[in-house]
Amino acid sequence: MDENRYRVPEPAKAVRRPELRAQLVDDEASTTEASMITQLKRYEVQILLKADHTQKDTAERAKVSLRTVRRIAEEPEVEHVDDELEAGRRGIGRPSTTESFRPLVQRLLEEEPAMLSVEMLRRARLEGYAGGKSALFSLVAGLRPEQVRLTMRFEGLPGEFSQHDFGQVRVRFIDGSSRIVHFFASRLKWSRWVEVSLVDNEVVETLVRKLTTHFERFGGVPLL
Numbered sequence: 553m554d555e556n557r558y559r560v561p562e563p564a565k566a567v568r569r570p571e572l573r574a575q576l577v578d579d580e581a582s583t584t585e586a587s588m589i590t591q592l593k594r595y596e597v598q599i600l601l602k603a604d605h606t607q608k609d610t611a612e613r614a615k616v617s618l619r620t621v622r623r624i625a626e627e628p629e630v631e632h633v634d635d636e637l638e639a640g641r642r643g644i645g646r647p648s649t650t651e652s653f654r655p656l657v658q659r660l661l662e663e664e665p666a667m668l669s670v671e672m673l674r675r676a677r678l679e680g681y682a683g684g685k686s687a688l689f690s691l692v693a694g695l696r697p698e699q700v701r702l703t704m705r706f707e708g709l710p711g712e713f714s715q716h717d718f719g720q721v722r723v724r725f726i727d728g729s730s731r732i733v734h735f736f737a738s739r740l741k742w743s744r745w746v747e748v749s750l751v752d753n754e755v756v757e758t759l760v761r762k763l764t765t766h767f768e769r770f771g772g773v774p775l776l
Contacts, residue, residue, distance in 0.1 A: 589620065595630040597621055649683035650691040657688075657695050665697055713741040714774040716763060718754045738766040740774065 593614065600610040607625065611618045653676050660672055669692045673685050681688065716738045724730040734754065739746045747766040751758050767773050 589616065589624075590635050591630055591633040594624050594627070595633070597624045598630060601625055650681075650687045653679065653681050653688070654691065654695070657692055661692075661696055669693075710742045711740070711772065712775050714770070715739045715741065716766070718751070718759075736762040736766075738763070738770075740770065745770070 593616065597610055597614050597616065597620075600613055601607070601621075601624075605613065607621045608618060611621045614621070656676060656679055657672060660667055660675065669689045672692055673681075673688050676688055716736070718734065718736050720732050720734045722730055723733050734751050735748050736751050736754075736758070737746060737748045747769050749762050749765060751762065
């Protein structure tokens with residue numbers, strides 16, 4: 553009896569190709585790595601490539617995979633180092649839980665720019681927001697308009713404040729000659745009334761004399 557006639561043939565063993573498997577693993581790893589790599593690291597890789605380093609040498613220096621270097625070499629030049637902005641542009645990561653509440657926050661800020669972030673969180677909760685407070689506070693901080701401090705002149709009241717000081721200026725005459733001319737100036741803050749007198753020096757006696765003269769022309773002595 554021929555036993556081989558009833559023997560069930562063994563299934564053919566799959567031929568393993570280590571190099572193909574390694575390539576697939578490398579592809580997956582490099583794709584994940586390229587999506588997680590920081591903008592500064594991308595910039596480093598681009599600089600090394602611009603300096604005529606080979607792709608293999610660049611990968612070793614930057615401590616990234618060779619396939620990642622090849623991917624970065626095909627990307628446009630890095631223009632900023634904001635990883636969050638770049639992640640949003642590339643669509644990387646989960647969408648923010650606060651994004652759908654952006655219109656609400658914008659409307660509240662338009663109605664009341666000084667509204668507290670805690671109050672915005674309370675109103676967002678009423679609208680169905682279920683995320684964390686830190687995420688919403690970050691959204692509020694990014695949308696809240698910067699407070700611009702207005703520069704206001706301190707004028708005071710009429711006859712209240714006056715300013716006095718010595719000064720000098722180089723004067724050029726018609727004959728081409730020039731010399732430095734000293735003066736003493738006084739100004740009333742509110743009315744901008746100015747009195748100027750030429751002086752020979754800036755000693756105390758000159759100061760007192762010219763102050764007296766200017767006060768007479770002002771019609772009185774200001775409070776300060």
